[in-house]
Amino acid sequence: MGILSAKGYQELMMRRFTNQGPNPNSSALPVVDSRSVHERVYDEIRIGLSQGAFAEGQALTIRGLATAFGTSEMPVREAIKRLVAEKYIVQLGNRGFQVPQLSSEAFRDVISVRVKLEGFAAALAASKSTPQVIRRLHDVNDQMREAVEARDTRNILRLNEEFHFKVYSITGSETLLDTIEMLWSRSGPYLATVISMDDRLSVFSKASEMHDAIISAIEASDPTGAEETLVADINFAVEWYEKQRSTVTEKH
Secondary structure (H helix, E strand, C coil): CCCCCHHHHHHHHHHHHCCCCCCCCCCCCCCCCCCCHHHHHHHHHHHHHHHCCCCCCCEECHHHHHHHHCCCHHHHHHHHHHHHHCCCCEECCCCCEECCCCCHHHHHHHHHHHHHHHHHHHHHHCCCCCHHHHHHHHHHHHHHHHHHHCCCHHHHHHHHHHHHHHHHHCCCCHHHHHHHHHHHHHHCHHHHHHHHHCCCCHHHHHHHHHHHHHHHHHHCCCHHHHHHHHHHHHHHHHHHHHHHHHHHHHHC
């Protein structure tokens, strides 16, 4: 089992980029997207980074991304230029590009800030939730559990992110959401590594259990419990990843 293949990612991006839903024969009106092409490419790459569609150190080419998005190279070049300036992607000496591979110190720095901000967001969410929100959180987590059972790695990563951001959106703080989103884009590629190493998907199976605990704490209007369980969810995956990476490093 590995990360999303080049063909799989191309199919995913083409479907999302052209606004095709799961049922293209539906009579529903298509969603109108007013963003420019390069803005859409930029957004989709950012989403791919945060969801773990790209692995640490993965090489990227403008031509390959243009093919994946079904567009010309110009908007991809503009999006990549912006992503490099924001340090989400690094430019190599041979004019190629690469997903950053964070050092242990840099990775821990990002995670330490994530823990503080996301724990705070969960605590705040516990004081603002509604029965409708709780139902949506249960629905997303149930779908994630089904994806784990089906070994559907693409949807596991998507649903894991969707669950977390549904929690954070309860806060109503755009500043908090934007900051957390930025941190996920920087740390997201490690999830691709986790899912490629975790043959039994034990990390994500455990995550769905922890999500249940997060929902219970939010439903009980328990800020401390919500913060503690969400922080535990992040730390469990991080500690598993660091242990596995350490083992791989020792072997080499």
